[in-house]
Amino acid sequence: MDRSPDGDISLPPVSQRLSSAEVNMDLTMCGLLVERAEELARLYRKHGNWNDVKDVWFEERLSNRSTRGSSQKIYRVLTSRFKNAPSSLPNPRDLPLVFDKCATVQDKAQVLYLYLIADDPLVRYTVQEYVERLLENRPNPLDFTNETITSILNQFEYVDGSAFDYAESTTERWCEGFRAVMRKTGVLENQQAVSGESPSIGKIPLFIAMGYSYEKDEDSWIDSPTGLLYFLQPEARWQELFDRVANTGAWEYLDLHGELQLRPTDGPYSWIGEGGET
Secondary structure (H helix, E strand, C coil): CCCCCCCCECCCCCHCCHHHHCCCCCCHHHCHHHHHHHHHHHHHHHCCCCCCCCHHHHHHHHHCCCCCHHHHHHHHHHHHHHHCCCCCCCCCCHHHHHHHHHHHHHHHHHHHHHHHHHHHHHHHHHHHHHHHHHHHHCCCCCEHHHHHHHHHHHEEECCCCEECCCCCCCHHHHHHHHHHHHHHCCCCCCCCCEEEECCCCCCHHHHHHHHHHHCCCCCCCCHHCCHHCCCCCHHHHHHHHHHHHHCCEEEEEEECCCEEEECCCCCHHHHHCCCCCC
């Protein structure tokens, strides 16, 4: 994410780089599922490989009378988000340490949200469209009605120029899944709400959003912090969020060539370690 030549914040189009085979509707059957995702992360930290995690997962699911088909789908989707995590996010092996530092379930959901965005191109595309609506100061920019979400999806184009094309019932289920993610992360207040607000970001998700932004573009990240944008934070809030992390031991302002710049005190995720400063 960079500023365009006229100084505005711009987001790269997701759809122009994707084929239809790369896009899925996994969100219709698997949202953030915080408890299950956390369980998988803890199993991965304990066993160190996904084969052992899979064996333990299915053994426990079957003993709890969960159907194997349902468990397989959930396992595939949740582990995909971990297996495909970019290096700009914490290693999934370290997520149990991250979760232990989270103050609330919403904090954990906000952490998992960034892994969902990184893994699911349709979610990423839709979130980026909401970022654009927010930055352009459109009326009711965070409107999550089926009509608005569907209108965004209908603008999606694959690399070959073909358009988004799923059954209406499937699209409606995807819209509900997307709203569920927005509720879990604090954008929507409750089950009935369809109009959202920029959420408060917990301390640990904020650290990760900042680290994610920094790792993606170390030189110019502060002009267009990807993580804060994905959390639907307007530019007017950025300085407050920068100051929040600078008031911890994990980040600091440095005077570089006469200009204050925000940098991690050590590595962007050094705070994760058992004795890391948060």
